[in-house]
Amino acid sequence: MQSKELIYRSLSEEIKRCFDFFPVITLTGPRQSGKTTICRELYPDLPYVNLEEIDTLNRIKEDPQSFFANHPNGAIIDEAHHYPEIFSYIQVNVDEDIYQGKMDRKFIVTGSSNFALLEKVTQSMAGRTAVLTLLPLSQKELQQAGKKTDTDRLILNGGYPAVWKNETAREIIYRNYFTTYIERDVRSIINIKDLMPFQTFMRLCAGRIGTEFNASALSVAVGVSVPTINNWLSVLAASYTVYLLSPYHANIGKRLTKTPKLYFYDTGLATFLLGIENEEQLKTHPLRGELFENMVVNEMMKEGLNKGKEEHLYFYRDKTQREIDVIRMKALDLEAYEIKSGKSYNGDYYKQLKFFKDLLGDQVKRTAVIYDGETDNRDLINGLYNYRDFSLYDNKTL
Template identity: 55%
Template sequence: MAKSEFLQRELKSEIQRLSSLYAVIVVTGPRQSGKTTLCRNHFSTYHYINLENPSTREQVLTAPKAFLEQHADGLIVDEAQHLPELFSYIQVIVDENEDSNFVLTGSSNFSLMQGITQSLAGRAAILTLLPLSLSELGIRVQEKGTDTILLNGGYPVVWTKGIPVQDVAQNYYNTYIERDIRQLLNVKDITRFQTFIKLCAGRIGTEFNASALSNELGVSVPTIQEWLSVLEASYVIFRLPPFFRNIGKRLVKSPKLYFYDTGLACFLLGIENEQQLATHPLRGAIFENMVVLEFFKNRYNQGKLPHLYFYRDKSQHEVDLIEEKGTKLYAYEVKSAKAFTKNFIKSLGYFRNVVGDDVVSTQVIYDGENDIYSSENGMVNFRNIKFED
């Protein structure tokens, strides 16, 4: 087995801050994003259990309150969504013992959050850990080519253990389909659902059209919506909503689709190496996915919700990414090209003219070598993104 290298995660400082304020820390995120490694590293003296193990679940259920009380001074419960009945016991213990400390992790946002909102509201700090960000990878992204970065995605084992991304993605996909989906959905035709996921990969960076997918797959629109919700709850896909701000009905209303990992997206598209990716018609969309995802990672790693959108009106004027901070708007165009052209800033200028002075920054994020840091029509290589405070 390859020796694993530990990478510092940016979420660690937020975990440290909140653990002094809350008795319960909840860390959600995709499978294999590093939740267990982070929590066991940071809370190294805590007792650890993994509820993926059926025998562990059975053991805990024999006397749940007694077990939790025994380890109330520090307990990590991995994949806690498997035993939501524990949350009520944790609530009682936390209310009775102010020195108790629990860390819960989970890869099913729906199951985990449902139990937490019912039993631990106001008692738990909730954080999200996504796969590795470019800044967490550090020097590695300076040393690797763009296609390698896109193909590898952000799952830690690819970077720290050197496991080929095709193996990681295939095992992730098989495990997810065979286990998680069967738990969350009563899918009679699993082949059709597999086709649905692959069709979503082919629609990266485009507006989600449930009717079109319904017709293509031969299932109802409500079924498509349900399947998409499960992919979101399982941290496979996320939606980027359209931007609205009192500028009428000119704007589109459908969200755009992206994947939480570009390595998994490449796998679903049948892209096996950098040579295939370099000439693939969706390379630009995958590059856009990576950049948009970096903004989500930056927000979640600070323990903050993302206020991120895209802009498109009926005349097809589009800006790839809008970040809203109070009344201020930061607009970004994402281009996979290495050479800058004036056409890159055309939509940014249009957006500034339509929205007005609230647009405080317009930037192009691309793959070129020259960085120009400017509040108006700046340009920056994706490896050097400077996020606004």
């Protein structure tokens, strides 16, 4: 039963649905995004095991078979990236259960390190597990929980549940999150003796949200090599801190950019790194537009992932600097979206969308402008959405 103190997570329905078909659920996502909470709320009768606890981890490593023998009904295994080999043991036990016709033992395995976890899942658990991702809270989840979610507050707070539980402690929470989790994860993956250049790199990344990732420029600014910059980026991507939005490519007779754009999984962390302390500072900050764009792209990802669907999102930019903020690919069909942080309608918002539609014709099934202003039914028909009203999964044809 859902606790009154907790915010209902949209992914809950997909987790329950997947357990009808798979003996194992693998739940990934950033640290502190709510993975443990959602699992223990949905399945309170499953024993909980945290592999961040050193004694617990060592006991399982010493005698993994006894661990599985002692959990005949399954378990929630938290932070499994600390012992990725556990997937091999899960595979053996699940296969034996299937052979014996025992289908009531269930495992939920969580982890916040994408690469280490999913590599073992691919090797050991193909066909035996559903892989789902829980990102920080979406604005829809916050609205449904009755939280006050004006745009600047959403950008400033981000989506981590701890921040929304105590907004006055936002800066402390993000400072501790940065030093406790991100820096620790980095040190556990690569050997960094001096953290100062890495901290500089993180803040420079926050200042480059929504722009093409330029490792060479960052290398000069930070004072480390290009391979080091790329390595750090990989670590941040593995820990669900940043991601790259790939450029859309097509054989359309244009020279298209090949450089991806950089975004943060959580705008609250980005604003912390930028030194933005309150909504008034954010309103006049030169990067507010980029932070708004980052938030909307995140919402697009969350809407898909919360339904168990991986969104195929790209952006378009050619040699003439024509740009579309988001291209969504569905099989061979395309949808094109412009993201604008302004609250007033501007007819030029549609200019690039029209160009893209003319360029690719019937392959483009939908175009829309997503902005921060108010919309009515007439606007929706014309493809103008306030980001709160927008959904990738509605039935409107634009």
